[in-house]
Amino acid sequence: MIIIQLKGGMGNQMFQYALYKQLKKLGRDVKIDDVNGFIDDKLREPVLQRFGIEYTRATQDEVIKITDSKMDIFSRIRRKLTGRKTFRIDEAEGIFEPRIFEVEDAYLVGYWQSDKYFPDQSVIEELKSEFEKRPQEIMQDSVSWTTLQQVECCESVSLHIRRTDYIDAEHIHIHHICTEKYYKNAIDEVRKQFPNAVFFIFTDDKEWCKKHFRGPNFIVVDLDENAYTDIAEMTLMSRCKHHIMANSSFSWWAAWLNDNPRKIVIAPNKWINNKRMDDIYTDRMTKIAI
DSSP: OEEEEOOSSHHHHHHHHHHHHHHHHTTOOEEEEOSGGGTTOTTOOOOGGGGTOOOOBOOHHHHHHHTTOOOSHHHHHHHHHHOOOOOEEEOOSSSOOGGGGTOSSEEEESOOOSGGGOOOHHHHHHHHHHHOOOHHHHOOSHHHHHHHHHHHTTTEEEEEEOOTTTSSTTTTTTBOOOOHHHHHHHHHHHHHHOTTOEEEEEESOHHHHHHHSOSTTEEEOOOOOSTTHHHHHHHHHHHSSEEEOOSSHHHHHHHHHOOOTTOOEEEESOOBSSSOOGGGOOTTEEEEOO
């Protein structure tokens, strides 16, 4: 049996689910543990159900067995004498590990942020079917509908700026903030091909963006908060014709879901401070210095 630990925000969970789908396609007995990855993360919770997604859940007994983590006295003595007989595999770097496709028994802990983990075309089509929601299913406010009409009627570019959780004391040593220079250079790159581009800014720091991006071709998207706001934002981003990404799995998926053959996708050349992330980049992305 293979168990994948679900953890992190929505974009991260989408990557973990994509690996789950690929392993099932390969005929593995695979389940998802959607409990233990959130015990020490009070800010996040399992969110795939918001897409209407169902998956096979691992029981706590199955997790304990595959990680050899029984806490009875006999198990603890045995581990001291012979060592832990765990099948846990922790992702060390953001580099594709092909051995993941070969294991029969494993407890997988990581983010698995690469499209190389779901290469099967039928899996790709299934993921798009599950992640691409019809607007009427998720858009519950007039701002969403107005924004949708706007992005579909112009040379729209989603511009993703993530700040608040990247600059707090707990995460600033991990995340590398995309600079104003990065966004300016990315905007200039888009305008070389599309001078009339309109930039729809999706962000967790709207006031900062309003101060730094001014003019009629910059629109800070501000949706009403509800249970589907995050999916509505990703849907609107994916409906834009081009993308300027943050170093965020959220904007990665928005760009991936866009089937526009002419799309420009610009990504920061540095993703994170504490890991190599070579394989998060797809062939469609143009990297710009952060």
